[in-house]
Amino acid sequence: MKTFTHINATSIADAGAKLTQYGSSAKLIAGGTDLIRLLKTRCLPDASLPQYIINLKTITPTLDYIKVDGTTLKIGALTRLHDIAFSTTVLGSWSSLSQAARVVSSWPIRQMGTIGGNICCQKQCWYYRSTWNKFQCVLNGGTGCPAVAGNHRYESVFGPTNGCYSVNPNDISPVLLALSATIVTNKGSYTADKFFDGFKITNLGAGEFVTEIDIPTPAAGSKQAFVKASERRAVDFASANCAILVTPGTGTITAARIVLGAVATVPYLSAEAATALIGKSISADTAAAAGAAAVSKASPISALNKYKVAMASGLVQRALLS
């Protein structure tokens, strides 16, 4: 593993200043569950390997909190996924976030991994993650996406971003989009639909990092859910996942946010699925119609990743009928 200099940040401002000072030679560490893996495997080009690691856990006041301010749930960026999964506050009105947090990776990872780190986690494509950067894909300093001609079973069925087909397989991000969250940074804030980028994961600028997640309380009587399909039941990224917020949960639907994860380069908010639901009530038929609508614009690379289309459609149905 490449050696580095470890720096403890004392405040949000201090972390931002150090991040600006060291630029691309620095990376932030919170739980570190993915960063250490990146360093160990040397999957990044040598020039991208950080010389400085800035530790956010030493920031005061701490960014590890879950609280409700008025009708808004506020979660500090350093809050561990385990704490979110079992928070009675989160379970109260934001249960889909709890559902998602419970299925991220494994118990030990959730004990270390933070929500801020999770939504900024780098892509998992095995071409990008190859040791010693053997494939030099477009995401890793090279050109083109080798997965297109190669093994793209896990890649996007909704097209590429900047030539990269690797999906955002995150479990938390679709929920944030479904619940219309705001991502607060040291420099400002983003609505969830503006936060994610299909190529560089987030739209965070230089010296910018996540400090808090704000989630409004869903309308009374709404239905929310998160479901995930993965090849194995733990320590696995989603083959596809789905977060929903439907208002109201029973009776005629007036608003719906259906978000698919791990099928596109960003969490995919399906307007077609919402349209299929609005004006109807949840039933097996409407769920099937919404599922079909959700993937109506899907365009798999080949038969190899076509399964994601049916899988995502099935998850929409499962979430709606849960």
Added chain:
Amino acid sequence: MYESFNIIDPVTKENYPQSIYHNVKNLQWVANPKILRQGAGARVMGNEIYSNDILMTNLVYLKLKRAPYSHATVTSIDVTKAKALPGVIGVLTYNDVPNLINAAPYFYCISKDVWNSTECVAAVVATEEDIAEQALALIDVKYTVLPFVLHQDDALKAGAYILHGSTNEVGTAAPINRGDVNAAFAKSDNVINLDWRNVTKPFFGVHPVASVEQESFTCNWENERMSVWSSTQSPWGSLRSVAAALNLPYSKVAALNCRMGTGFGNKGSDGAGVKIAAYFSYTLHRPVKWYQDMDGHFGMNSSAWTCQNHVMKMGVNKDGTITAMSDVCQGNGGYRGNAAAQSGIAPFAVRIKTANMYLEGHDAYTCSQGAGIPRCVQHVQGSVAFSVLMDMAAESIAMDPADFLVKNTYDKAGVGAQPEFPTYDVGCNSAPGYINDLIALSGWKSKWKGWKTPTAVNGPKKSGIGISVHNCSHGSLSNPESATIMLEPDGSCRCVTGSQDMGQGWRTAAAIMTAEEMGIDYSLVTSPNFATENTQESRSPGGSTVTRGTGTAVILACRDAKEQLFKLAIIAKKFTGVTPDQLETAYGYIYQKSGAAPTSWTPGTAPAGSVWVKIADVCALMTATAFTAPAVGTYTYGGPIIGRGSYATGRNGNMMQLQQSGTTAEVEVDTNTGEVEVKNIVEICACGRNIFYQGNFNQIVGGIAFMIGHALYSGLAKDEATGLDLNPNYTLFKCPTSADMPTMSVGFNETLEPYGPFGGKGTGEPVMPSASSSIFNAIYNACGVRSKQAHMTPDVILAGLGK
């Protein structure tokens, strides 16, 4: 997690005709579920020493530079910058590697010619690991990239790019050709065909079987002696390869065994690292540590990835009789041309009763990893396909598949039981008893509701049940085997064998057999890790035969020790008028066979006419004063008592064991998403005598876990455009987690193997084929999608459902 743990029908058969091992009554430690594993305390406390824990003063680190191509040749290599990096103290390339280290073509440690992407083109030694890695990046290598072939069917096609010599075919063995297959097919009511592809584009192979503990070696040349701390299951192999590489006598090399984390198939290869580490240590006079990187671990050393494709055919009559069976197998021998196909087809000869069988195998050179052993001597790959074929045949005649297995599973034993090997004595055959046990324990008759009839339907989720059994032969591959029993003056005992405990519990099994044969308390027996300097060579564990093989040597060593013990007792006049062969041990006592034997650990006073002497009291005589000679000194009775046992399979003639397993699996398939959840597994293992009860149980559970991955997702993936591995590490490659494990019931069908100590056969491997194929058959029962390949991933399920 585990619903139940049953023993079914323990057989108390004694004096089996050919056996010298079954005459032990009132077994105390064999099959005792409360045995504490050897070294358990140290493991629980985290005090075990693994080879990678070895740290020494002046230690330096070895790293290997691997080629980023599947087939290439190096045109130039410049190590100037690497050598100039502070902290680098040695660089080796193909230009300067000694010939003895680069032993043979395709087995080079450092090679100019690259036949696989994990081949090593240079090596660096540095004072820190990170410096060594930085130095690897500074080595400038220029390659001429050559065409490559990944798949055996591509390699064996007419006009294929030839990798070695004049043909890509490694070689073929004489096929098994029994009866008249074509005539039998012609007369059959039904003929079933199965084109099974273990190697598919999405997932290239099944298992890398890279053990979780990566290979690690530390070599230290000091005081004219090379010490090697290794994590291999074959420390004797390490000794020999290091000695050969450095042109040293074997006696100048010592393999010092540490705790071994896992093996799970094949951790017997030294790879390039140990020889290069030894070379650097020898030349630098410093200890050198090499820790296998994951790419190398998956790609080069641990070789058990799936590599066989099978074209199978089975004839069946409506009464359930299998009339004939044929299989033509193509194996992927990888860049080293390993034999894959032959061992893949071999078990079929003892799987079913049929007079007509044709089996043929071809292995091909490719630019892939060398094919190896997925914890069942490559039987798994073909046997899984075979079990699916059996299911298809049963369906074709609308017969309950369990009944079909009972009717057709090979059930012969004795000399000539297998026609192809008429002089071989096939050990005890537990069929059909273990299959009937499986049917009973699983509740098959009440759960299975018919072909393509799910056991339950819940919306898009459909449940199903499947059954599979496996017979495979394990036998004459284990010479030499040796053991030493050292009795201490306090009556305790050490059992040392040259066979490595690779995590399966061999040391515990050896200690159990020692305690049982010596007639002493298990807590008095220690079976330690060994150093090659302190014991004789013995076989590497493998093939599920170490208990039978080295275990037999343990029994013989115990008998040698007991004879010395009895002689000492007679010399000390504890017994009079008897010879050693008239004495025996039980419950910590020596007794005359002609009299009464103790029947408990506190037997009290021997009845009239019988003599009971504590073993510990006789052992104490080793250091006790026998007599004092005036002006000369004090003489003890003598000692120590060291029993030696040496055994070679050949002494028993040609023999083979039949190891057997049966599994039922219950699964739930989501027909909307293609997800499969294994809900329940019932497993019956025909292990012979169940010597190490908990160890056997653990092996079976481990095998089930392994094969859930085999059935569903544990695939080594390759990029077809470059031939490079895509997931050669445990963050990308998926093996099952505890969350993926179903409820399980494990039962043992105990019979007595004629050649095994106490009647033991073997446990580790047979569960593998039956577990995964039962899942395949259950998926078919649930949703009607028939597996014709390893890995029933969601894409395969959904495609099968037309989605």
